[in-house]
Amino acid sequence: MKEPAATGLTDEQAAAVRAKVGPNAVRSHRARPVAVLARQLRSPLLILLLVAATVSFFVGERTDAVVIGVIVALSVGLGFANEYRAERAVEALHEHMRSRARVLRGGTLVERDVIDLVPGDVVQLRLGAVVPADIELAEARDFECDESVLTGESLPVRKNPGDTALMGTVVTAGTAAGTVSQTGAGTAFGAIAAGLGERHAETAFQIGLRRFSGLLVWVAAALTAGVFTTNLIMGRPLLDAMLFSLAIAVGVTPQLLPVVVTTSLATGSRRLTRLKVLVKRLVAIEDLGDVEVLFTDKTGTLTQAKIALRQAVFPDGTPDPGGADGPFRFGVLCADPPGSTPLDDALHEAMHDARAMREWAPENCRRIDAKPFDHERRMASVLVEDLAGETRTIVKGAPEAVLARCRAVPEESRRLAERLFAEGARLVAVAVRQGERELVESDLDLAGFLVFSDPPKPGVEHALERLAALGVTVKILTGDHPAVATGLCEKIGLPVTGVLAGEEIERLDDAALADALPATTVFARVSPEQKARIVGIQRSGGLDVAYLGDGVNDALALHRADVGISVDTGADVARDAADVVLLEKDLGVLADGIVEGRRIFANTIKYLLMGTASNVGNMFSAAAASAVLPFLPMLPSQVLLNNLLYDASQLTIPADAVDGEQLARPARFDLGLIRRFMLVFGPLSSMFDLAMFALLLRVFHTAPPLFRAAWFVESLATQTLVIFIVRTRRTPFWRSRPATALVIAVGVVVAAGLALPYAPFASDLGLAPIPPAILGTIAVVLIVYLALVEVVKRRFRTVPAPRGRHLPPHHHVHRRATPFSRGLRVVRHGLARSASGS
Numbered sequence: 093m094k095e096p097a098a099t100g101l102t103d104e105q106a107a108a109v110r111a112k113v114g115p116n117a118v119r120s121h122r123a124r125p126v127a128v129l130a131r132q133l134r135s136p137l138l139i140l141l142l143v144a145a146t147v148s149f150f151v152g153e154r155t156d157a158v159v160i161g162v163i164v165a166l167s168v169g170l171g172f173a174n175e176y177r178a179e180r181a182v183e184a185l186h187e188h189m190r191s192r193a194r195v196l197r198g199g200t201l202v203e204r205d206v207i208d209l210v211p212g213d214v215v216q217l218r219l220g221a222v223v224p225a226d227i228e229l230a231e232a233r234d235f236e237c238d239e240s241v242l243t244g245e246s247l248p249v250r251k252n253p254g255d256t257a258l259m260g261t262v263v264t265a266g267t268a269a270g271t272v273s274q275t276g277a278g279t280a281f282g283a284i285a286a287g288l289g290e291r292h293a294e295t296a297f298q299i300g301l302r303r304f305s306g307l308l309v310w311v312a313a314a315l316t317a318g319v320f321t322t323n324l325i326m327g328r329p330l331l332d333a334m335l336f337s338l339a340i341a342v343g344v345t346p347q348l349l350p351v352v353v354t355t356s357l358a359t360g361s362r363r364l365t366r367l368k369v370l371v372k373r374l375v376a377i378e379d380l381g382d383v384e385v386l387f388t389d390k391t392g393t394l395t396q397a398k399i400a401l402r403q404a405v406f407p408d409g410t411p412d413p414g415g416a417d418g419p420f421r422f423g424v425l426c427a428d429p430p431g432s433t434p435l436d437d438a439l440h441e442a443m444h445d446a447r448a449m450r451e452w453a454p455e456n457c458r459r460i461d462a463k464p465f466d467h468e469r470r471m472a473s474v475l476v477e478d479l480a481g482e483t484r485t486i487v488k489g490a491p492e493a494v495l496a497r498c499r500a501v502p503e504e505s506r507r508l509a510e511r512l513f514a515e516g517a518r519l520v521a522v523a524v525r526q527g528e529r530e531l532v533e534s535d536l537d538l539a540g541f542l543v544f545s546d547p548p549k550p551g552v553e554h555a556l557e558r559l560a561a562l563g564v565t566v567k568i569l570t571g572d573h574p575a576v577a578t579g580l581c582e583k584i585g586l587p588v589t590g591v592l593a594g595e596e597i598e599r600l601d602d603a604a605l606a607d608a609l610p611a612t613t614v615f616a617r618v619s620p621e622q623k624a625r626i627v628g629i630q631r632s633g634g635l636d637v638a639y640l641g642d643g644v645n646d647a648l649a650l651h652r653a654d655v656g657i658s659v660d661t662g663a664d665v666a667r668d669a670a671d672v673v674l675l676e677k678d679l680g681v682l683a684d685g686i687v688e689g690r691r692i693f694a695n696t697i698k699y700l701l702m703g704t705a706s707n708v709g710n711m712f713s714a715a716a717a718s719a720v721l722p723f724l725p726m727l728p729s730q731v732l733l734n735n736l737l738y739d740a741s742q743l744t745i746p747a748d749a750v751d752g753e754q755l756a757r758p759a760r761f762d763l764g765l766i767r768r769f770m771l772v773f774g775p776l777s778s779m780f781d782l783a784m785f786a787l788l789l790r791v792f793h794t795a796p797p798l799f800r801a802a803w804f805v806e807s808l809a810t811q812t813l814v815i816f817i818v819r820t821r822r823t824p825f826w827r828s829r830p831a832t833a834l835v836i837a838v839g840v841v842v843a844a845g846l847a848l849p850y851a852p853f854a855s856d857l858g859l860a861p862i863p864p865a866i867l868g869t870i871a872v873v874l875i876v877y878l879a880l881v882e883v884v885k886r887r888f889r890t891v892p893a894p895r896g897r898h899l900p901p902h903h904h905v906h907r908r909a910t911p912f913s914r915g916l917r918v919v920r921h922g923l924a925r926s927a928s929g930s
């Protein structure tokens with residue numbers, strides 16, 4: 093077996109093992125061009141079409157077959173380019189967000205990317221961390237893991253030395269260390285993640301989209317079969333009938349749908365990055381848009397987190413000048429090293445400022461023992477020995493916790509604490525016990541209080557107003573005192589309907605707590621577990637819950653929330669637990685993120701409504717016309733070209749602007765609405781097409797090339813221009829301004845369609861130039877059609893979105909798997925290292 097766990101592996105040994113067993117990854121996030129291309133070609137329709145075109149090239153119409161080939165290649169290229177770009181965006185996100193484990197390498201504790209772990213590595217685990225591999229525990233102190241991601245069991249499981257902490261589970265209590273026994277795909281977690289496939293999780297929205305595509309597949313199948321048989325009955329050549337019906341089927345199916353969704357998400361993530369919001373998984377943007385309740389911690393979100401020591405006072409309230417026996421000195425002696433907690437940092441800062449006038453120096457005291465600050469106990473204590481050899485336990489922490497351990501607390505000190513709390517100060521009590529040789533935290537003497545200030549952040553009021561306007565309820569979960577939290581709420585204009593303190597929450601069972609949630613704005617003096625419990629109970633009530641926090645004490649709640657949001661400068665367990673990382677801790681950018689999520693949703697719906705309303709209608713008309721006309725209303729290649737141009741005009745929809753009123757509430761996918769939309773607007777647009785046919789045949793007596801050219805232009809113009817009406821619920825539609833990109837794209841496409849019949853290669857496409865009289869007719873038909881859609885769309889105005897939980901299955905596995913994915917860069921790095929190691 094391997095050498096003792098105490099020193100772990102060296103980096104070279106680890107690299108050698110890794111060369112053999114591979115990285116600790118459960119999936120890969122590399123954008124692979126071949127895979128993306130394969131996805132574009134996966135459609136059986138396209139393959140059938142290409143086969144038919146090839147056959148026709150050899151036995152029949154050569155130009156038509158070539159044109160079909162070119163158009164199919166163009167649309168595959170279009171889909172490929174867009175989807176590949178989106179995949180690259182995902183890849184870039186991953187490279188931003190590596191997660192690190194604490195591992196012993198060559199006897200020293202270092203941080204390494206989780207995917208670099210190998211069997212034999214000795215790893216340390218702490219509260220809130222995701223277990224980075226299967227780890228056989230050598231030591232464990234009060235250690236518990238939440239294994240629900242593997243077992244579904246939500247109660248934490250106790251782990252003792254000899255047990256295995258399982259990859260992907262979350263440490264809910266205690267600390268532990270042990271040796272990695274299995275990594276990556278060899279773990280249970282790896283097996284589950286692998287079973288879900290390489291690609292990211294489908295959101296509820298994407299599931300809805302898939303159902304919707306399923307619906308269209310049926311429409312397409314029915315249409316194709318119908319068109320094919322009628323065309324055969326009408327005596328058209330088999331190959332023509334086949335090509336035509338396949339082209340219609342291609343026209344009906346929204347091939348670009350997946351592309352539009354991923355492009356929307358990628359565009360959204362780029363915009364958010366500019367706003368200093370990083371999303372770890374693209375789909376998290378959509379989750380952001382659904383947020384209904386936001387829990388947030390207090391420090392740094394609502395306050396400036398510029399915590400400064402305002403004053404130190406003796407128990408009777410007189411100021412401490414900073415002498416050797418005052419609370420200030422004791423507080424400094426009890427502070428954890430810089431960087432541990434904001435309060436201690438403020439103490440270090442204050443000491444630095446006041447250094448010159450001190451007759452004592454902390455260096456003159458020797459630290460014999462220490463219990464660092466812990467969010468559960470809300471206290472820190474040390475045992476120190478001064479130059480004279482005198483020993484002293486110093487305890488500092490939340491006044492409730494410290495005063496409970498003092499032997500006699502004067503009534504005036506309690507009143508003093510109450511008063512300071514009411515003023516909104518962050519307050520810490522300091523108490524000492526002299527003479528003992530070991531650390532004793534009872535029968536203390538109160539030395540005084542340290543009063544810290546942490547002013548509200550400017551701009552918070554405005555951010556809260558925005559969130560309220562977005563329908564998001566904000567609640568505070570803080571380890572601080574209730575009076576401080578409510579005082580702050582008053583200052584920043586957050587109406588407080590109710591306050592619950594940790595002790596009271598402890599006494600409530602889940603049902604009672606669930607009942608209390610709606611009326612409670614402030615949860616104070618809550619422990620890390622309580623934060624997570626509150627988030628969990630709020631979620632089980634059916635609302636989408638986000639949690640914003642940056643401390644070690646926030647990690648559990650971040651894991652539990654639908655959307656975990658942390659801050660770049662926060663504790664690393666918090667950052668690892670989050671889906672969204674803010675580069676600046678600011679509620680305002682969060683509102684931007686929520687808006688972005690909803691914008692993407694709204695734009696995708698636009699694309700769907702467009703596809704069903706006009707595209708399907710057009711294809712339907714073509715099918716119907718082929719049954720009554722003596723010739724094909726459009727050649728198969730023209731159907732495809734028409735569809736390609738239409739698709740191209742739709743590609744800018746992800747960048748379109750969305751009306752404010754549509755962003756005000758989270759929206760839910762409503763298949764019913766889309767179906768109704770299709771049933772009303774499909775026939776409506778077909779009616780106009782059929783009227784156009786009648787005019788072309790009866791009034792203008794057109795020959796096939798002119799007939800096809802006229803209808804090509806009319807159908808392209810109606811189906812693309814209608815976007816300006818469908819994209820907004822406002823009437824008249826011009827009260828909503830579309831994005832310039834959309835206007836340009838649609839304009840260019842319509843112009844191109846209009847120009848085609850006059851192009852030198854028009855006859856190759858089977859089109860003839862359109863005379864002015866027919867152009868005029870097209871314009872009239874177009875205007876009447878658009879006007880009618882404008883009127884009818886009002887009927888679709890208010891459809892209350894169904895609410896309720898919608899997170900798809902395996903959401904948590906996908907989310908937990910994010911850090912364990914391997915990208916190009918990381919793999920190369922690993923190879924380079926193992927090469928140099930050998």
Ligand SMILES: Nc1ncnc2c1ncn2[C@@H]1O[C@H](COP(=O)(O)OP(=O)(O)OP(=O)(O)O)[C@@H](O)[C@H]1O
Pocket residue numbers: 389390391433434435436465467470471472488489490491518519520569570571572573643645
């Ligand atoms: N370094 C420290 N030493 C002693 N006591 C501390 C220290 N840091 C915090 N406390 C006490 O513990 C309480 C809870 O702090 P904690 O950091 O758990 O709150 P929190 O939930 O992070 O608060 P917030 O919501 O404001 O971020 C504080 O109000 C304070 O009384």
Ligand SMILES: [Mg+2]
Pocket residue numbers: 389390391642643
């Ligand atoms: Mg905090």
